[in-house]
Amino acid sequence: MGGKWRRNMGLISSILLIFVMAAALVSAERGLIKLIPAVASEDMEESSYFTKVLSLLRRVDGSRYQHVWPPMKFGWQIVVGSVIGFFGAALGSVGGVGGGGIFVxxxxxxxxxxxxxSTAMxxxxxxxxxxxTVYYNLRLRHPTLDIPLIDYDLALLFQPMLMLGISIGVIFNVVFPDWMVTVLLIILFLVTSTKACIKGVETWKKETLMKKDAAKNLESNSESEEVEYRPLPNGPGNNAQMEVKSASEEEFPIFENVSWKELGLLLFVWIAFLTLQITKNHTRTCSVWYWVLNLLQIPVAVGVSLYEAVSLYKGRRVIASKGEVATVWKVHQLVIYCLFxxxxxIVGGLLxxxxxxxxxxxxxxxxxxxQVSSATATFAxxxxxxxxVVEYYLLRRFxxxxxxxxAGVATIAAFIGQHVVRKIILILGRASIIIFILAFxxxxxxxxxxxxxxxxxxxxxRHQEYMGFENLCFES
Structure with a gap:
């Protein structure tokens, strides 16, 4: 566990360092651009190549991003886009990732x-x-426990910080150049897809062993009941068991699967952020009130996540989806999870x-x-x-x-995708399918x-187009 934590700390430290260096580059770029005329006037010939390179960054203060919105008319673009969007939404909803990597x-x-x-759309x-997906999952229960499929305590720990990161990511989306976004994206996705694939292979092997053990038990007991794999609450990384199909597969009324206190806190965070965003839209960009309203999001997000983190640390609340496995939370663990x-x-808002x-x-x-991981991630x-969507609408981005x-195409596709994959899991008895869909x-x-x-x-x-940072204060 110590080695895993050190690797996770190294990963997040490296990623945060990239963003810090990017922020420093934004500040340094302005001063460097101001020096260009003086350097060019002293020795135009020697610095000509240097000036041409930096000329790609010279238009930061005067640049205006031009939006391209094609007319909405029926054609092959709409048909092909709808098909791709349908499958992207179906796969994304099952994996709990949304499908934005296919949509954009x-x-x-x-x-x-x-x-x-494209990002806003x-x-x-x-x-x-x-x-x-949330509507579909609200009718389902945990695969082995008599609790809702969605883990509300887990969502309450991450959702406020996730929304804070979204606001930061939207600003970065306005400021950051495409090349930096591409580099960050490739690094992040290759790492996460690899880790998810490894986890899927491990889970598949454990499921295979559990199936073999269950088959031997059935033969020895001369039973012929149909069995199915169900991961224990402590997850696929530990022991699993084979259980007889039961009524737990049935759907339940939505109101029985809602934790109203946690949902109320999550709605409070959403409403607070929405209010701040709408108010901010009526202020001048980069004015004092603009930044005050942005900063007010911090105590809202930190306050709610801190409440949940303290409750977990003191044992007043637990991550119920892990079952009877007691988790002794440490301060640095909770801090790292909130940073994640x-x-x-930030990744969501930026990309x-x-x-x-x-x-x-x-x-x-x-x-x-x-199943719980996918449902809870989608819920948050x-x-x-x-x-x-609200922020991009206020910025008139789509x-x-x-x-x-x-959005209608994605809504229908997600519902169908959830239903189909759930049936496949029940037939094959392998929840690892969700992990492989996530990695894929x-x-x-x-x-x-x-x-x-x-x-x-x-x-x-090739065309020597502008590749520098946009100026947030002059964004159209």
Missing amino acids: PMLALIIGFDPKS SKCMITGAAAS GVFAG GLGGGFVLGPLFLELGIPP MTFSASMS PVPYALYF TIFISAISLGGVGISRMIQKL
Whole structure:
């Protein structure tokens, strides 16, 4: 465990260091640009090449991002985009990642949106898919325990920090250049998809052993009842058991699966953030009140997450989905998890993806069963994704008719995907299918988004287009 924590600390420290260096580069870039005229006037010939390189960054203060919104008319683009969006939403909802890694390239390459509008549109689709998935999961129970499938305490620990990260990510989306977004995306997705795939293989092997043991027991006892794999509450990393199919597979009324106190706190965070975002929209960008309203999000998010973290630390609350396995929480563990929540939100807001790309693999590492991990990550992602939609709407980043159409496609696809995969799991008795879908979706997202980003960088370099940081205070 010590080695795993050191590796996790090293990973998050490296990623945070990248963002710190990026922020420093933003500040240093301004001063460097101001020196360009003086350097060029002293020795134009010797510094000509240097000046040409830096000229790509000279238009920071005067640049205006141009949105590209294609007209909404029926054609092959709409048909192909709808098909890709359907499968992306189905896979993303099952894995608990939303499907943004498939939505963004589809919206940019096939429909014809500009990169930043594609990011905003992707959030609309993720919100539709997540809402549909949550509605479906609210009728289901934990695979082995008599509790809801969604772990509300786990969501309460991560959701406020996730939403705080979303607000930061939206700002980064305005400021950061495409090349930096591409580099961060490729690194993150390759790491998370690899870890998820390894976890899936481990779970598959354990399921196979449990099936063999159950078959031997049935033969020795001369029983012929049909059996099925169910992961224990302590997750796929520990022992599992074979249980006879029971009434626990039945659907339950939604109101029996809702923890109203936790849901109330989550709604409080959402409403507070929504109020601050709407109020901020009526202030001048980069004014004093603009930054005050942004900073007010910090005590809201930290306060609610701190309440849950203290309750877990003192034992007043537990992560119920882990069952009887007692978890002795340490302060540094809770701090790191909250930082991962912020980081997941930053990734979501920056790349137009669901925070589940980070939360899904993290929940599996915590020992949460795959079904619960996917459902809880999607539940937390619903709040953050819907907040991103509001923020992007206030920034006028997407056309409403297009957003409504593709959000509808994603909503229907997510519901169908959940139903189909659940039936497959019941037939095959392997919950590891969810982990493999998660890894596959992340890997496909890395290829598609990374490929599109690299292609854009090469094109901009050839045409000597602007590749610097945008100025948030002059964003249109």
